[in-house]
Amino acid sequence: MAVSSGLTNFAQALNAEQLAAVTAPDGPLFVLAAAGTGKTRTLVYRVAYLVQQGVDARRILLLTFTNRAAREMLARAQILVGEQVGGLWGGTFHHLANRMLRRYAPLLNFGADFTILDHDDSISLIKDLITELKLGGKQFPKAEVLLSLLSGAVNRRQALDAAVQRYFEKHPIDPEDALRVFARYQQKKRAQNAMDFDDLIINGLQLLKEHPGVLAHYQEQFRYVLVDEYQDTNPIQADWVDLLAQRHRNLLVVGDDFQSIYAWRGADYRNIMTFPQRYADTRIFKLETNYRSTPEILAVANRCIAGNPHQFQKVLRATRPAHHKPVLVSVADGAHQARYVIGQLVYLRNAGRAWRDMVVLYRAHYHALELQMELTRARIPFTVVSGVRFFEQAHVKDVLSLLRILHNPGDELAFARFLSLLPGVSSRTAAKVWRSLGGRWTAGNAKARSAVAGLLPKAARAVWQTLLPIFETYESLLRKEPAEIIAQFSKIFYDEYLLDTFDDYERRQEDLAEVMEFMAGFASTDDFLNEVALVTNLDAEGDRLAGNAQDSLRLSTVHQAKGLEWNVVFVLWLADGLFPSSRAMLESGEDAEERRLFYVAVTRAKDELFLCAPAMRRALNGGIQFLEPSRFVKELPPDCLRQEKTDFL
DNA sequence: ATAGGCTCTGTTTTT
DNA sequence: CAGAGCCTAT
Numbered sequence A: 001m002a003v004s005s006g007l008t009n010f011a012q013a014l015n016a017e018q019l020a021a022v023t024a025p026d027g028p029l030f031v032l033a034a035a036g037t038g039k040t041r042t043l044v045y046r047v048a049y050l051v052q053q054g055v056d057a058r059r060i061l062l063l064t065f066t067n068r069a070a071r072e073m074l075a076r077a078q079i080l081v082g083e084q085v086g087g088l089w090g091g092t093f094h095h096l097a098n099r100m101l102r103r104y105a106p107l108l109n110f111g112a113d114f115t116i117l118d119h120d121d122s123i124s125l126i127k128d129l130i131t132e133l134k135l136g137g138k139q140f141p142k143a144e145v146l147l148s149l150l151s152g153a154v155n156r157r158q159a160l161d162a163a164v165q166r167y168f169e170k171h172p173i174d175p176e177d178a179l180r181v182f183a184r185y186q187q188k189k190r191a192q193n194a195m196d197f198d199d200l201i202i203n204g205l206q207l208l209k210e211h212p213g214v215l216a217h218y219q220e221q222f223r224y225v226l227v228d229e230y231q232d233t234n235p236i237q238a239d240w241v242d243l244l245a246q247r248h249r250n251l252l253v254v255g256d257d258f259q260s261i262y263a264w265r266g267a268d269y270r271n272i273m274t275f276p277q278r279y280a281d282t283r284i285f286k287l288e289t290n291y292r293s294t295p296e297i298l299a300v301a302n303r304c305i306a307g308n309p310h311q312f313q314k315v316l317r318a319t320r321p322a323h324h325k326p327v328l329v330s331v332a333d334g335a336h337q338a339r340y341v342i343g344q345l346v347y348l349r350n351a352g353r354a355w356r357d358m359v360v361l362y363r364a365h366y367h368a369l370e371l372q373m374e375l376t377r378a379r380i381p382f383t384v385v386s387g388v389r390f391f392e393q394a395h396v397k398d399v400l401s402l403l404r405i406l407h408n409p410g411d412e413l414a415f416a417r418f419l420s421l422l423p424g425v426s427s428r429t430a431a432k433v434w435r436s437l438g439g440r441w442t443a444g445n446a447k448a449r450s451a452v453a454g455l456l457p458k459a460a461r462a463v464w465q466t467l468l469p470i471f472e473t474y475e476s477l478l479r480k481e482p483a484e485i486i487a488q489f490s491k492i493f494y495d496e497y498l499l500d501t502f503d504d505y506e507r508r509q510e511d512l513a514e515v516m517e518f519m520a521g522f523a524s525t526d527d528f529l530n531e532v533a534l535v536t537n538l539d540a541e542g543d544r545l546a547g548n549a550q551d552s553l554r555l556s557t558v559h560q561a562k563g564l565e566w567n568v569v570f571v572l573w574l575a576d577g578l579f580p581s582s583r584a585m586l587e588s589g590e591d592a593e594e595r596r597l598f599y600v601a602v603t604r605a606k607d608e609l610f611l612c613a614p615a616m617r618r619a620l621n622g623g624i625q626f627l628e629p630s631r632f633v634k635e636l637p638p639d640c641l642r643q644e645k646t647d648f649l
Numbered sequence B: 001a002t003a004g005g006c007t008c009t010g011t012t013t014t015t
Numbered sequence C: 001c002a003g004a005g006c007c008t009a010t
Helices: A008-012 A018-024 A037-052 A065-080 A082-087 A093-108 A119-132 A143-156 A158-169 A175-191 A197-210 A213-220 A235-245 A295-306 A332-351 A365-377 A392-408 A412-422 A427-436 A446-455 A458-480 A482-500 A505-519 A525-532 A537-547 A584-590 A592-602
Strands: A029-033 A060-063 A089-091 A116-117 A194-196 A224-227 A251-255 A284-285 A328-332 A358-362 A383-384 A553-557 A568-572 A607-612 A616-617 A623-627 A642-645
Touching: A008 A018, A008 A037, A018 A037, A018 A284, A029 A037, A037 A060, A037 A065, A037 A082, A037 A224, A037 A251, A037 A427, A060 A065, A060 A093, A065 A082, A065 A089, A065 A119, A093 A197, A093 A213, A093 A525, A116 A119, A116 A197, A116 A332, A116 A412, A119 A143, A119 A175, A119 A194, A119 A412, A143 A197, A143 A235, A158 A175, A175 A194, A194 A197, A197 A213, A197 A235, A213 A235, A213 A446, A213 A482, A224 A235, A295 A592, A295 A607, A328 A332, A332 A365, A332 A568, A332 A607, A358 A365, A365 A383, A383 A446, A392 A412, A392 A458, A392 A482, A392 A505, A392 A525, A412 A427, A427 A446, A446 A458, A458 A482, A482 A505, A568 A592, A584 A592
Parallel strands: A029 A251, A029 A284, A060 A089, A060 A224, A116 A194, A224 A251, A328 A607, A328 A642, A358 A553, A358 A568, A383 A553, A568 A607
Antiparallel strands: A616 A623
């Protein structure tokens, strides 16, 4: 139900800085929002404000960093002004691109039912191509390397041949070979009617640039464009935004250059730095009043970021009363660190904190393995915001491959994956079958079904026959009850396959139950398949965590903690080389982004912050490596922190 | 096609 | 040291 109480409502809920931004008149707006200053709140209220002013929600575009963020903001805006917010377009760039391309892909000579290749799919495709082009061999770069090279060039809008030249300077192989792989990769994707993550963005932009009618349509539709986390957009995404907002120029970007942590993925903080120049009539709003953290935590945050080059000057102003200083914990090694953290967790929990009020953050997933074991032993419930994405796990992809071949008869990757599940069928056999079928297979066609049977080795053929009931009946199920297809498949074949193949068979089965549940949230199987590649852990995680609000400790990388907050924050492995990561510094030649990452970690904390600095770790070869405390800790004035030197147990 | 042994490599962040 | 990926023998 709509609440119509005019502006007073907003004035009560917002501070002066926020209110000014929320109620600003039309035109380009730039909200520079430091951590914990109510950035999300401002966006939510802006949406609510617009709707209350009579703007049709369908004419508002809200671009966010995760789909979950969009959903959350939408839900919050709905509480403010009611159902009318429902028609708003919200989500990630990939999500928006997908939505546009589903409609207009034919203009780019793709079918509208194109498949989205996730990271794994892209890798296996490139692997196949390396083999096909006979380029294997141990000095030839791995598919992983090639893909990240390609993606890096694409997202930074660098010429591919130059990027390849540069990369292979130190390699004894011919850069032309890499370019051949890339060329073939593009061809293959087209032939399979497939796009990878980067293609979505690139093709989406191409669609707008080359088809004035389409561009005009969306420019007209989106009277208001709001962009969250603008500091993490890459040049292509920035173009998207500029193009879409060109007509109405009601563009609101929100961000914080201090929190730009995706340069490695092509994000360019210059987008945010130069925004006021690119839009000369921009109104600038600075949010600096922090409601989240204690003054002691903010002091650390302000100090750590102060020396970073090229940034908008801003200082977090505290509103909360003094509490105690963040703790710098010197520990001997990983084991000691785990024991210390667990000791503190238990203490804080006994003092009244819930597990969910606390988080352990780290630079890289493997930094937390040791702690995970100790937490298990201590019977502390925890949830890892995992490195392996839920929908990229082998068993999930196996099952989805069935839906994919039923849905898209040209989906070679899915077909090969599915067939390889059968006994005695490897990727080679699968490829051969696919070729004999002429690169297309329709499950609903009886001839096609027996053609496959004829091409399979004996053992596989027997299993294939047992699967026929699924292929004979899927068509109505696909529309009405796609989960039932998975259930049948499990019963006939896949349960047993799981049991034979994996030792953690039960967990995987539970995952599949979750997949079925998740599917129920989509209007159709098409929608589900068309978007599942874009669903991130966090998207799914948020739902799951919200659903059964079990109380558990969260473990997360700093990257995945972006935008979130906890009462108590532990940061692990603050040692030079680990955090900041030496690899990252080697790649970029500087430590500015790592420092921003540290800043993000620090500013997640509301009440208490523990910075753990181990003195040594097990080295790569089994020996011991001594560590220097992280430069980010050493740079801080000593009186910012309470030093805790624990006994080396 | 697959199992098992051997060698090499080397721990980043993710839409 | 561990895990991945390659090679070889069946």
